[in-house]
Amino acid sequence: MSNYVLTIGIFVAINGIVACGLNIIVGYAGQISLGHAAFFGIGAYTAALLATRAGFSFWLSLPLVIIITGAIGLLLGLPSLRVRADFLAITTIGINFIVESVFMYVPFFGGALGIGGISRILFFGIRLREAGFLALAGTLLVLSLGCTWWFARSWTGLACFALREDEISASSIGISPVLFKLLAFMTGTAMAGVGGSLYAHYMRFISATDFGFPVSVMMLSMVVVGGMGTLWGPVIGALLLTILPEVFRPLTDYRMLLYAVLLLLMIRFQPGGLLGERGVLKNLAGRIRGRLRS
Amino acid sequence: MLLEAENLRIAYRDIEAVHGASFHVEEGELVSIIGANGAGKTTILNALMGMTPVKEGAVRYRGLDITGLPSHKRAGMGIRIVPEGARVFPQLTVLENIMTGLYRLRKVTDVPSRLSWIYELFPVLDERSRQLAQTLSGGEQQQLAIARALVSKPRLLLVDEVSMGLMPILVEKVFEVLRYLNREEDLTILLVEQNALASLAISNRAYVLETGVITLEGEAQTLKSDPGVRKAYLGA
Numbered sequence: 001m002s003n004y005v006l007t008i009g010i011f012v013a014i015n016g017i018v019a020c021g022l023n024i025i026v027g028y029a030g031q032i033s034l035g036h037a038a039f040f041g042i043g044a045y046t047a048a049l050l051a052t053r054a055g056f057s058f059w060l061s062l063p064l065v066i067i068i069t070g071a072i073g074l075l076l077g078l079p080s081l082r083v084r085a086d087f088l089a090i091t092t093i094g095i096n097f098i099v100e101s102v103f104m105y106v107p108f109f110g111g112a113l114g115i116g117g118i119s120r121i122l123f124f125g126i127r128l129r130e131a132g133f134l135a136l137a138g139t140l141l142v143l144s145l146g147c148t149w150w151f152a153r154s155w156t157g158l159a160c161f162a163l164r165e166d167e168i169s170a171s172s173i174g175i176s177p178v179l180f181k182l183l184a185f186m187t188g189t190a191m192a193g194v195g196g197s198l199y200a201h202y203m204r205f206i207s208a209t210d211f212g213f214p215v216s217v218m219m220l221s222m223v224v225v226g227g228m229g230t231l232w233g234p235v236i237g238a239l240l241l242t243i244l245p246e247v248f249r250p251l252t253d254y255r256m257l258l259y260a261v262l263l264l265l266m267i268r269f270q271p272g273g274l275l276g277e278r279g280v281l282k283n284l285a286g287r288i289r290g291r292l293r294s
Numbered sequence: 295m296l297l298e299a300e301n302l303r304i305a306y307r308d309i310e311a312v313h314g315a316s317f318h319v320e321e322g323e324l325v326s327i328i329g330a331n332g333a334g335k336t337t338i339l340n341a342l343m344g345m346t347p348v349k350e351g352a353v354r355y356r357g358l359d360i361t362g363l364p365s366h367k368r369a370g371m372g373i374r375i376v377p378e379g380a381r382v383f384p385q386l387t388v389l390e391n392i393m394t395g396l397y398r399l400r401k402v403t404d405v406p407s408r409l410s411w412i413y414e415l416f417p418v419l420d421e422r423s424r425q426l427a428q429t430l431s432g433g434e435q436q437q438l439a440i441a442r443a444l445v446s447k448p449r450l451l452l453v454d455e456v457s458m459g460l461m462p463i464l465v466e467k468v469f470e471v472l473r474y475l476n477r478e479e480d481l482t483i484l485l486v487e488q489n490a491l492a493s494l495a496i497s498n499r500a501y502v503l504e505t506g507v508i509t510l511e512g513e514a515q516t517l518k519s520d521p522g523v524r525k526a527y528l529g530a
Binding site: 155158159161162164165166168169170171172173174175176177 | 343344345364365366369370374375377381382383384385386390393394395397398400442443446
């Protein structure tokens, strides 16, 4: 396989991890977020700073990245306790712009020049290039899916679902909205941090614009297209929305327009996402399963 | 005294819906608050659960002042509500809906036996346990809401307008279940109802609420024969 294809594979995996995290916040806990790229960025900048300033390896910094991103996610999840729906969407957009500006204008974060010279990942002394990196990113994606699966099956997941469906009803049976919203924000943003760390070590140069609002829109599109609140939805979405821009490279000027059209078509014809209720892929999977059984 | 409300004033912004209501519920009682549409019944019940803030007055539960506690804390103390319009979780299955009621209680609960008790009370939920709650009829959703509240073995069950929109035969059945729970299972119930006849029939005591003020109170039997009540609520 050419390096080009492998690179696309790596981006599918990274976007998949970040989208899985967003799915926990949006799909499972029902808290809309249009600022997820901020946490992707916080993860990437944490990893980049630890690597360039402190000489930390990817492995050593990963737990720290998870903790720091999750902690900031917890903090920035606080607005979700006061505002909901459209207002939460606007607030999270604001968070995205603030975080991006901090990276852009505070010299500590490299300013407009970004951070370069981030080390490659070493795996038992071997430098991970395309194929090796894809294997690592793929493994972390599988772990993220495992995390999501566990989350959905646990009591925490059930409590989050209840909260998504009817907050007042949920709190009247003893489920604390505060606790579970923050838990979802923390888990979801920590996963974005993992994606960010991979991104920083793969690109080896990052700058603030990599984590702007359009990236948040793309992440949310992945979750919506694949199917909010489904296990595989974000991965399917990441696959489609990472590969399609490559296929349509000649139309690069119209990329945002295509996203808009795609989103509108999804909302009109597949409101639950490809894997959601009445989704095309869900029906297909059901049919194949039925055929295998008979 | 299990529950005591003292001089409750509840307002939605500037509009006061309840003007100083006082009432109480003893352990083991079935008490109803009856009144016409818009009298403030649901407002009172929501305030007891912590879903609507109280402007003035106090709510005491087992001697503790719970006026400022959030809903989930009250739920943790053994108060549960069957809310107006059931408010089940539409995208969760019937079984999942019931299980949410056991949140934080799973370890101290014998889940299979509790579930079979619930299914005995509401056999239709057993049949539909794997269906999404949104596919249930209105009456089935009401039963599910009761099941979700009951599965936790509450000390105090608040029931809001359970008869609304139900077929008469189902109303009878649901009230029969409430009566059974109160008499045989010693569950304390506070019922708010427009259907005065049905609720007085199963209650020990009752309060009559008119536009945010409690105008009458007493034994259910006495109220049933009260000429004013008969005229206003029983259609006689």
